[in-house]
Amino acid sequence: MTDTLPIQDLLTLVRPQIERLNREIVADLAPGHEEMAPLVEHVGGFRGKQLRPVMTFLSGMAVRGASHGGCLGDDVITVAKVVELLHTATLVHDDVLDSANMRRRIPTVNQMAGVEVAVLLGDYIYAKAFHMAVQLPDPAAARWLAETVRVICQGEITQVLHRFDFAWTEARYFTVIAEKTASLYAAACRLGGHYSIGTENSGGLEGRLRALEEYGLELGIAFQIVDDCLDLDGDERVVGKSLGTDLSKGKITLPLLYLMRRGPGEAERLRAVLGKSEAEALKRLRTEFPLEHAVAYAMEEAQRRIAKARASLSQLPAGPARDALHHLAGFVLQRRL
Amino acid sequence: MTDTLPIQDLLTLVRPQIERLNREIVADLAPGHEEMAPLVEHVGGFRGKQLRPVMTFLSGMAVRGASHGGCLGDDVITVAKVVELLHTATLVHDDVLDSANMRRRIPTVNQMAGVEVAVLLGDYIYAKAFHMAVQLPDPAAARWLAETVRVICQGEITQVLHRFDFAWTEARYFTVIAEKTASLYAAACRLGGHYSIGTENSGGLEGRLRALEEYGLELGIAFQIVDDCLDLDGDERVVGKSLGTDLSKGKITLPLLYLMRRGPGEAERLRAVLGKSEAEALKRLRTEFPLEHAVAYAMEEAQRRIAKARASLSQLPAGPARDALHHLAGFVLQRRL
Numbered sequence: 001m002t003d004t005l006p007i008q009d010l011l012t013l014v015r016p017q018i019e020r021l022n023r024e025i026v027a028d029l030a031p032g033h034e035e036m037a038p039l040v041e042h043v044g045g046f047r048g049k050q051l052r053p054v055m056t057f058l059s060g061m062a063v064r065g066a067s068h069g070g071c072l073g074d075d076v077i078t079v080a081k082v083v084e085l086l087h088t089a090t091l092v093h094d095d096v097l098d099s100a101n102m103r104r105r106i107p108t109v110n111q112m113a114g115v116e117v118a119v120l121l122g123d124y125i126y127a128k129a130f131h132m133a134v135q136l137p138d139p140a141a142a143r144w145l146a147e148t149v150r151v152i153c154q155g156e157i158t159q160v161l162h163r164f165d166f167a168w169t170e171a172r173y174f175t176v177i178a179e180k181t182a183s184l185y186a187a188a189c190r191l192g193g194h195y196s197i198g199t200e201n202s203g204g205l206e207g208r209l210r211a212l213e214e215y216g217l218e219l220g221i222a223f224q225i226v227d228d229c230l231d232l233d234g235d236e237r238v239v240g241k242s243l244g245t246d247l248s249k250g251k252i253t254l255p256l257l258y259l260m261r262r263g264p265g266e267a268e269r270l271r272a273v274l275g276k277s278e279a280e281a282l283k284r285l286r287t288e289f290p291l292e293h294a295v296a297y298a299m300e301e302a303q304r305r306i307a308k309a310r311a312s313l314s315q316l317p318a319g320p321a322r323d324a325l326h327h328l329a330g331f332v333l334q335r336r337l
Numbered sequence: 338m339t340d341t342l343p344i345q346d347l348l349t350l351v352r353p354q355i356e357r358l359n360r361e362i363v364a365d366l367a368p369g370h371e372e373m374a375p376l377v378e379h380v381g382g383f384r385g386k387q388l389r390p391v392m393t394f395l396s397g398m399a400v401r402g403a404s405h406g407g408c409l410g411d412d413v414i415t416v417a418k419v420v421e422l423l424h425t426a427t428l429v430h431d432d433v434l435d436s437a438n439m440r441r442r443i444p445t446v447n448q449m450a451g452v453e454v455a456v457l458l459g460d461y462i463y464a465k466a467f468h469m470a471v472q473l474p475d476p477a478a479a480r481w482l483a484e485t486v487r488v489i490c491q492g493e494i495t496q497v498l499h500r501f502d503f504a505w506t507e508a509r510y511f512t513v514i515a516e517k518t519a520s521l522y523a524a525a526c527r528l529g530g531h532y533s534i535g536t537e538n539s540g541g542l543e544g545r546l547r548a549l550e551e552y553g554l555e556l557g558i559a560f561q562i563v564d565d566c567l568d569l570d571g572d573e574r575v576v577g578k579s580l581g582t583d584l585s586k587g588k589i590t591l592p593l594l595y596l597m598r599r600g601p602g603e604a605e606r607l608r609a610v611l612g613k614s615e616a617e618a619l620k621r622l623r624t625e626f627p628l629e630h631a632v633a634y635a636m637e638e639a640q641r642r643i644a645k646a647r648a649s650l651s652q653l654p655a656g657p658a659r660d661a662l663h664h665l666a667g668f669v670l671q672r673r674l
Contacts, residue, residue, distance in 0.1 A: 146468035
């Protein structure tokens with residue numbers, strides 16, 4: 001199996017579902033409310049590659065092997081919408097936390113309408129997502145996703161509380177990125193499978209659901225490691241956001257953990273760089289530290305995670321959706337998602 | 338029936354339930370997580386008179402007349418916890434929106450741990466509350482409360498977007514305060530009744546549930562009107578928060594709507610006061626406008642709402658819980674809750 005399919009080819013399989021999701025999601029958010037409509041439409045502009053719903057749909061197909069015939073029930077569509085809305089809510093609040101002005105080349109909500117509206121709109125989108133989840137007859141998604149959002153927030157809070165914490169360890173780093181980032185990918189995959197097979201079959205197929213969950217978790221961890229590398233050595237024009245923000249905020253990511261441990265005094269040398277302005281911190285890191293080695297070290301970990309994600313797919317029946325999940329994992333490492 | 342029972346007497350009826358709620362709610366929020374525990378405990382200090390859970394419990398008793406024997410099932414306790422947690426989450430985010438430093442004489446989360454932690458902790462509490470709601474076998478609470486939080490945010494956003502809007506009307510004011518404040522009281526009462534009688538009986542008792550919902554809605558509207566009056570003519574030591582913030586932020590409340598309409602040019606005169614510092618805006622309002630008349634006008638509306646809330650109680654069987662709800666409504670007008 002080659003690893004170099006263009007991403008468009010993978011998405012062909014789920015294009016009808018993604019198109020339906022995009023048609024319905026804005027209307028779902030603001031049913032005819034004149035104040036909310038422009039805000040909700042603006043947030044629609046943050047839409048990226050929609051990795052999470054793509055993974056939900058592919059998981060829904062992959063769990064059934066060839067028996068889905070390209071069709072997925074309405075409940076899988078609903079789950080994918082809920083996952084995408086929860087992700088959107090976290091983006092709106094992340095932009096508040098980072099005082100970010102731009103996202104995907106349009107103004108953030110806090111930039112456009114102020115911090116107050118941004119905090120409230122994030123809450124609004126969370127509530128709407130939960131409301132959609134609790135309309136499903138099977139409560140699994142509502143339960144799993146409420147717990148997932150709690151875990152995301154716990155991870156984010158832990159990260160904020162441990163900025164500039166030079167006692168930070170790789171183990172804690174992996175726990176936090178699993179919580180704040182990978183848990184939603186894991187949920188997207190597991191629940192896509194769960195709602196595709198229906199509750200009556202889910203007992204016998206628990207092994208497949210666990211495999212999808214692990215696939216999402218490992219892929220999500222790799223995604224965050226790559227994201228953390230991009231903040232240090234990415235190309236601003238390609239990444240589409242300003243670099244060095246983690247450094248400036250004192251976030252201890254995997255490449256920094258590598259640099260801290262290189263020898264005695266290294267943590268102290270690094271402490272002098274963190275907390276500077278983004279440009280200065282980046283410049284000093286690039287000139288005074290072996291950044292290439294640090295990034296290579298982190299990317300090796302990301303590769304191992306992707307290999308693990310792919311290995312878990314062996315629990316699923318062979319077929320084009322499983323192949324697509326295999327290929328999709330490779331795009332995370334291409335660092336342009 | 339006298340209207341002047343001390344509030345302690347009313348609360349006797351639900352003391353066991355309130356004590357259980359307070360025992361369990363902090364442990365529920367942070368099961369053994371070392372980072373979250375101190376934050377969650379701090380937020381426990383925001384606890385006030387716990388009007389909403391009191392109303393949930395009294396509603397649960399009142400809907401069944403004498404047949405509850407002072408007992409309420411676990412599901413009613415869970416609903417009351419969820420309502421209290423959702424209220425707590427809105428407080429944590431409100432303090433971010435208002436850049437408030439103190440709440441109930443202790444530091445706000447944003448003051449103590451920063452805006453980032455406060456935004457994330459509010460999200461965490463929302464998620465935890467929804468997670469508790471979706472554990473209930475009957476999905477009514479999860480559905481009703483997710484929609485309620487959406488409506489609360491919609492009301493708050495509308496209010497923010499219409500600051501300094503001199504085309505604001507009483508009708509829109511009432512819609513917004515019903516959304517942002519009264520909807521949670523309505524949910525607290527309706528769901529207390531709903532989970533007390535159980536799903537099997539709820540069809541036949543829909544009239545009682547609607548009565549409880551209306552009671553909560555009208556009481557909540559009255560509560561917000563009184564709160565808006567207190568911001569203008571309260572005693573800072575009694576109210577426990579700084580006054581004049583609505584004026585300073587350009588919130589057009591009922592007393593201001595009265596003043597704006599007194600005659601030609603009044604809206605313009607008022608515009609010169611709004612947006613000033615809190616102390617200056619208050620001082621000018623008190624010296625240049627008939628503030629007493631404006632507050633009396635608003636308080637008459639609050640009284641009408643309380644009368645309406647009480648009238649709806651006639652749909653419920655007579656008994657001590659119904660009497661307690663009747664009296665409780667009066668405390669809202671005493672302006673010290």
